[in-house]
Amino acid sequence: xxxxxxxxxxxxxxxxxxxxxxxxxxxxxxxxxxxxxxxxxxxxxxxxxxxxxxxxxxxxxxxxxxxxxxxxxxxxxxxxxxxxxxxxxxxxxxxxxxxxxxxxxxxxxxxxxxxxxxxxxxxxxxxxxxxxxxxxxxxxxxxxxxxxxxxxxxxxxxxxxxxxxxxxxxxxxxxxxxxxxxxxxxxxxxxxxxxxxxxxxxxxxxxxxxxxxxxxxxxxxxxxxxxxxxxxxxxxxxxxxxxxxxxxxxxxxxxxxxxxxxxxxxxxxxxxxxxxxxxxxxxxxxxxxxxxxxxxxxxxxxxxxxxxxxxxxxxxxxxxxxxxxxxxxxxxxxxxxxxxxxxxxxxxxxxxxxxxxxxxxxxxxxxxxxxxxxxxxxxxxxxxxxxxxxxxxxxxxxxxxxxxxxxxxxxxxxxxxxxxxxxxxxxxxxxxxxxxxxxxxxxxxxxxxxxxxxxxxxxxxxxxxxxxxxxxxxxx
Ligand SMILES: Cc1ncc(COP(=O)(O)O)c(C=O)c1O
Numbered sequence: 001x002x003x004x005x006x007x008x009x010x011x012x013x014x015x016x017x018x019x020x021x022x023x024x025x026x027x028x029x030x031x032x033x034x035x036x037x038x039x040x041x042x043x044x045x046x047x048x049x050x051x052x053x054x055x056x057x058x059x060x061x062x063x064x065x066x067x068x069x070x071x072x073x074x075x076x077x078x079x080x081x082x083x084x085x086x087x088x089x090x091x092x093x094x095x096x097x098x099x100x101x102x103x104x105x106x107x108x109x110x111x112x113x114x115x116x117x118x119x120x121x122x123x124x125x126x127x128x129x130x131x132x133x134x135x136x137x138x139x140x141x142x143x144x145x146x147x148x149x150x151x152x153x154x155x156x157x158x159x160x161x162x163x164x165x166x167x168x169x170x171x172x173x174x175x176x177x178x179x180x181x182x183x184x185x186x187x188x189x190x191x192x193x194x195x196x197x198x199x200x201x202x203x204x205x206x207x208x209x210x211x212x213x214x215x216x217x218x219x220x221x222x223x224x225x226x227x228x229x230x231x232x233x234x235x236x237x238x239x240x241x242x243x244x245x246x247x248x249x250x251x252x253x254x255x256x257x258x259x260x261x262x263x264x265x266x267x268x269x270x271x272x273x274x275x276x277x278x279x280x281x282x283x284x285x286x287x288x289x290x291x292x293x294x295x296x297x298x299x300x301x302x303x304x305x306x307x308x309x310x311x312x313x314x315x316x317x318x319x320x321x322x323x324x325x326x327x328x329x330x331x332x333x334x335x336x337x338x339x340x341x342x343x344x345x346x347x348x349x350x351x352x353x354x355x356x357x358x359x360x361x362x363x364x365x366x367x368x369x370x371x372x373x374x375x376x377x378x379x380x381x382x383x384x385x386x387x388x389x390x391x392x393x394x395x396x397x398x399x400x401x402x403x404x405x406x407x408x409x410x411x412x413x414x415x416x417x418x419x420x421x422x423x424x425x426x427x428x429x430x431x432x433x434x435x436x437x438x439x440x441x442x443x444x445x446x447x448x449x450x451x452x453x454x455x456x457x458x459x460x461x462x463x464x465x466x467x468x469x470x471x472x473x474x475x476x
Pocket of ligand 1: 086144145146147148184186237238239240241266267268269295307
């Protein structure tokens with residue numbers, strides 16, 4: 001029996017027409033946004049109004065308007081005035097790899113449902129392992145986001161470093177992980193999900209530059225173990241989220257080795273700097289770590305979600321979710337690298353490896369070198385601009401492309417300045433010409449930028465400061 005609807009949905013000719021129409025729309029969008037013919041990064045709409053729009057569209061909207069409306073009603077990371085969250089500005093090639101992944105829908109859990117992707121994923125992991133100085137036992141996989149990857153790495157750490165069988169018996173003695181207080185909140189969340197409790201996450205204070213205080217790390221470790229709590233892992237940030245500060249990975253690595261603790265690097269944002277000839281020095285010490293997380297969808301020009309979780313020793317990746325208490329692979333056990341689902345949290349996942357492989361194959365590592373170096377350089381230039389301006393204050397010297405600053409005025413107290421800066425940010429959001437975010441440092445409100453867009457120039461940032469000055473005059 002012929003179903004006219006199903007035939008229509010799967011009609012290849014009709015699809016080609018849709019593809020051409022969307023292709024033209026995307027081409028036009030990219031051109032207009034990159035060249036700033038579109039003068040707004042976003043058109044702000046309050047949540048209730050947006051909901052109302054889409055409810056009404058579902059009832060009576062024209063399908064021809066669906067894609068154009070999506071483009072109109074979203075935030076445009078490709079706009080050079082997009083300087084907000086750490087969201088990747090996608091290389092257009094990845095639109096094509098994403099499209100193919102969606103079409104083929106090979107979930108990758110077992111080899112035959114993802115032959116090429118499983119092979120490709122291994123090549124990506126080995127390439128990253130080489131960059132990190134991990135040696136020939138490297139293993140790992142791509143997974144759905146930095147948050148999930150950090151949790152997975154900590155589960156592997158527990159399996160590797162805790163003597164008793166937590167996976168089957170639950171916790172029989174108190175355990176903890178250590179991390180700088182500046183780390184991304186997902187590390188805290190992972191500890192809670194793992195049932196470590198409040199005492200199971202030891203927050204090491206940060207120094208004035210927002211990096212982990214290494215002396216305090218030693219002190220807190222002693223205090224924690226004296227209480228009978230086993231510290232099985234320490235997490236270094238590369239960099240932390242709010243200020244973009246890189247922890248001293250070398251010192252943390254030496255500490256972890258001395259105390260037989262798992263060393264995990266949360267490099268979701270900035271391990272990409274390993275590709276930068278100029279900035280790779282920030283990552284000295286990765287070779288001492290046991291696992292590293294790197295989001296392709298942050299500083300690698302890839303779409304959401306494309307996280308790599310790399311292990312120095314692939315045996316640990318193999319046994320995170322295994323039922324066996326003994327995590328060590330018998331040397332004779334077959335290394336089933338091609339069945340990705342054994343190692344990952346997900347059963348089904350997208351073919352995210354296509355983005356990684358295509359960018360490396362079509363453009364090479366030079367792309368990431370050029371991009372990361374440019375963005376980190378730009379942050380340094382922006383910092384200089386701010387330091388030269390009497391009405392702005394830098395939160396801290398940027399170590400990456402994340403930079404915090406605030407508008408200031410003589411004689412105005414911090415509390416009032418915080419209120420003014422919060423208002424500035426809200427007005428910028430509602431006007432939509434620029435998009436930046438905010439954070440609190442020492443309880444004080446700062447504006448926060450992540451210079452993600454490869455076409456943002458210093459002149460854009462000069463215009464931003466001019467605009468903020470005008471807004472502040474109006475507000476204060
Ligand atoms: C340092 C760091 N780790 C982890 C995450 C979470 O990554 P994801 O958003 O991919 O879950 C972020 C997100 O901003 C981050 O900055």
